[in-house]
Amino acid sequence: MKRLHKGLKRFGVISSLGVLLVLIQGALVTNTGSGEGCGQTWPLCFGQVIPLDPPPETVIEFSHRLIAGIVGMLVIMMAIWSWRKLKHLPETKFLSIVSVFMIVFQGLLGAGAVVFGQSDLIMALHFGFSALSFASVVLLTRLAFEDSNPKKQYVPIVTKPYKWFVIGTTIYSYLAIYTGAYVKHTDSALACSGFPLCNGEIIPSIFHSAIAVQLLHRSAAMLLALLLIILFIWTLKTYRKKAVLVTCASLAIILVAGQAASGIAVVLTEASTITISIFHALLISLLFTVLCYMVMLVSRNKNR
Structure with missing residues (x-):
């Protein structure tokens, strides 16, 4: 029996775009320093349901809270709907x-940060949870599309080394995401002026904590790019006939190149353009989602 899932697919696309919007709004809150735009009150904003005559930072923070709440309900509905209609997968x-x-935990983490305050280490996780939330909703949506057309349910047969390399690279990409978020929350984005040198030095002093954080992120990003290049070459060499794997590996290379370019642009422009910083956050989220999809593909049983 062919399952169409028209409503579920449309709802999944809307939910995915909603989570992506929340992710972008979160990056905007961080890059504009609007985290305290509603003071230390939650869910109210300065004790008001709807703030009157709010300054820009309050508008940014309040709109983020409002959209996040709506999208959170959409994600819960999407999960329940998928559980009922796609439980055979x-x-x-x-x-x-x-x-x-x-989606729930990142909301509680954000609320806790407003009311009680949180360390930079903990707050850096907020963006990572957003990336995981986005990836999971996108993959649920992808399952609905696949189940509507059994001929497009990809079950690529790959070797164990390739499978574990994909999984390992994806896990590492999440750690790289965390280092980038930590850079933002510690205001270390401009600790190194210039690129590829850091303050004109090949090996700068790392006794300054901000420089150490920036260099850690740069090193993590370069290693991720190297891993993705290896994955791309491996995929083309061994699985060139498996179009879905080749497409994912190619997208990963394109996204990591854009990620690197936007990251360098942030440094060279001294973070003067918020759009570049938000684009930087967007690309790494899309990259992580592509890698998670590859993990789902290579983890499938041949006899599924």
């Missing part, structure tokens, strides 16, 4: 649980 329950947990 082995990935559905896991992705449904992850999507709900991440």
Whole structure:
């Protein structure tokens, strides 16, 4: 029996775009320093349901809270709907649980940061949870599209070394995301002026904590790019006939190149353009989602 899932697919696309919007808004809040735009009150904003005559930072923070709340409900509905309609697919329950947990937990983390305050280490996780939430909702949506057309349910047969390299690279990409978020929350983005040198030095002093954080992120980003190049070459050499893997590996290379270019642009422009910083956050989220999809593909059983 052919399953169409028209409503679920449309709802999944809307939910995915919604989570992406929340992710972008979160990056905007961080880059504009609007985290305290509603003071230390939550869910109210300065004790008001709707703030009157708010300054720009309050508009940014309040709109982020409002959209995040709406999207959170959409994600929960998407998870329940998928659980009911796609329960015959082995990935559905896991992705449904992850999507709900991440959207709820990141909301609580953000609320806790407003009311009680949080360390930079903890707040850096907020963006990482957003990336996981986005990836899980996108993959649920992808399952709905695949189940509508059984001929497009990809089950690529790959070797164990390739499978674990994809999984390992994806896990590492999440760590790289965390280093980038930590750079933002510690205001270390401009600790190194210039690129590829840091303040005109090949090996600068790392006794300054901001420089150490910036160099850690640069090193993590370069290693991620290297891993993705290896993945791309490996995929083309061994699995060139598996179009879906080649497409994903190619997208990963394009996205990491854009990620590197936007990161360099942030440094060279001294973070004067917020759009570049937000684009930087957007690209790494899309890259992580592509890699998560590859993990889902290579983890499937041949006899599924």
